[in-house]
Amino acid sequence: MKPQIGVLAVQGDVREHARSLESLGATTRLVRRPEELEGLDGIVLPGGESTTMDKLLRAFDLRDPLRDRLQAGLPAYGSCAGMILLADRVLDATADQQTLGGLDVTVRRNAFGRQVDSFEEDLSMPEMLGESDRPVRAVFIRAPWVEAVGPEVRVLGTVATGPAAGRIVAVRQGNLLATSFHPEVTGDHRIHEYFLRMTRG
Numbered sequence: 001m002k003p004q005i006g007v008l009a010v011q012g013d014v015r016e017h018a019r020s021l022e023s024l025g026a027t028t029r030l031v032r033r034p035e036e037l038e039g040l041d042g043i044v045l046p047g048g049e050s051t052t053m054d055k056l057l058r059a060f061d062l063r064d065p066l067r068d069r070l071q072a073g074l075p076a077y078g079s080c081a082g083m084i085l086l087a088d089r090v091l092d093a094t095a096d097q098q099t100l101g102g103l104d105v106t107v108r109r110n111a112f113g114r115q116v117d118s119f120e121e122d123l124s125m126p127e128m129l130g131e132s133d134r135p136v137r138a139v140f141i142r143a144p145w146v147e148a149v150g151p152e153v154r155v156l157g158t159v160a161t162g163p164a165a166g167r168i169v170a171v172r173q174g175n176l177l178a179t180s181f182h183p184e185v186t187g188d189h190r191i192h193e194y195f196l197r198m199t200r201g
């Protein structure tokens with residue numbers, strides 16, 4: 001059976017994720033209401049603006065049901081703002097900003113600084129993609145990085161060069177996967193493919 005994957009659709013680059021998942025054979029459902037969480041095999045939390053997404057999650061009464069599903073083990077992949085939503089701790093958050101949590105990491109919002117609002121870099125991610133695979137072209141757009149990880153978190157990607165060298169930009173803990181970057185904009189579906197494998201257990 002085709003996996004049924006939700007894409008949180010309150011704000012952000014929803015369509016690109018849905019397209020990527022569908023190109024890999026998944027069925028997608030845009031999620032705006034609590035009922036739409038029923039029967040999903042996994043959910044993608046897209047990039048966008050984490051403060052806005054947090055407000056809308058609460059306004060749509062979706063925050064608590066989604067958090068409950070994540071705690072019950074629903075596999076989730078958060079990209080950029082989605083990574084922030086999954087993080088237990090956020091630096092440079094707005095005063096009333098909340099997250100769904102579950103991922104035992106501290107992320108810093110807009111971490112790469114104003115001069116480099118957006119940039120791209122090749123990341124090799126051997127643990128995720130295999131030793132011999134070509135690197136992932138990672139697109140960062142006002143991206144967070146992961147500043148600290150708990151003992152259960154596996155680091156899957158770090159920046160290789162430049163002032164941010166060594167910064168953590170991809171992590172996994174159990175059923176939760178998060179990247180600082182946006183694989184949905186490059187036409188490279190390997191991160192989504194990895195997530196679909198996670199949803200199959």
Ligand SMILES: NC(=O)CC[C@H](N)C(=O)O
Nearest residue numbers: 047048049050080081142
């Ligand atoms: N591309 C993105 O998702 C940017 C994230 C945004 N800077 C935030 O804090 O939510």
